[in-house]
Amino acid sequence: MNMNRTFTIRQLTKEFDVTARTLRFYEDEGLIAPERRGQTRIYGGRDRARIILILRGRRVGFSLSEIREILDLYDTHHDGGVAQTLHARKKFEEQLHKLERQKVDIEESLIELKRAITTIDDAVAKGRLQSSALVQHAAE
Amino acid sequence: MNMNRTFTIRQLTKEFDVTARTLRFYEDEGLIAPERRGQTRIYGGRDRARIILILRGRRVGFSLSEIREILDLYDTHHDGGVAQTLHARKKFEEQLHKLERQKVDIEESLIELKRAITTIDDAVAKGRLQSSALVQHAAE
DNA sequence: AATTCGCTTGACGTTGACGTAAGCTGCGAC
């Protein structure tokens, strides 16, 4: 697509709901590397793609150093040597297993939460809660 | 089951691979409340169950205050009043949605990781990597 | 020309989740 579009820092902060401070921090940490027009940062499609990965990584609980590792892997397993590539493969698998573990955790949590909710709903259905209370709650 | 079994702090640190400091910290934060025999903490089945929830919450990226909230909900929707119970239901649903979003994130990440790995494997299959390198890697 | 606006670079502050070190208390083994 339009991989050579560019973005200002403000556009990206609004699109992804992060502060400018955060994006500059990620740059300091070497996670992204926008170009400059004079002094102003000018983000490319590649930067944007990396930000998406960073934020998703954050949401699933990865630390920034873990995220940096993954981003580096995407970079180096193309242009790196043989050893680099095989090392990357190993690291990718590690991340894979970690995420699968997390997926199990989440599914267990989901089951428990659903059970808790139906427990409450059953109590409601059995009339242990007056309708007046329900109405009051619905109107909040 | 044997819900009235008791545990020492050491047993739990080994079972769950956390430090004693961590368990005491969780107690300070009001997440668990072991009894005392003299000065020594003596954990019950309820505490153990809570620790399991705490650690799972941690792994899926919840903060301790979020975890505390959930634990409190499990407590209060039983013995609390009507308003408490309905409030609990709402909170449970919020957690539910958050986790479902996370599950989507994880599944997307899994797809990308698998794609990255097969990309590497394809390169290997096409002979771009010498077998000597493969052997060397396998022997590490 | 002066103000405003958006962006910039330091540099120090903050919060969460513990780590760590010091010093105390039983308590079973020797």
Next chain:
DNA sequence: GTCGCAGCTTACGTCAACGTCAAGCGAATT
């Protein structure tokens, strides 16, 4: 008795991930 654990408390230290000023620059508006 005393040695060595295991556990306890108190309190300061640390690290990550930003937040929050402070002070300045460049272009555009008034």
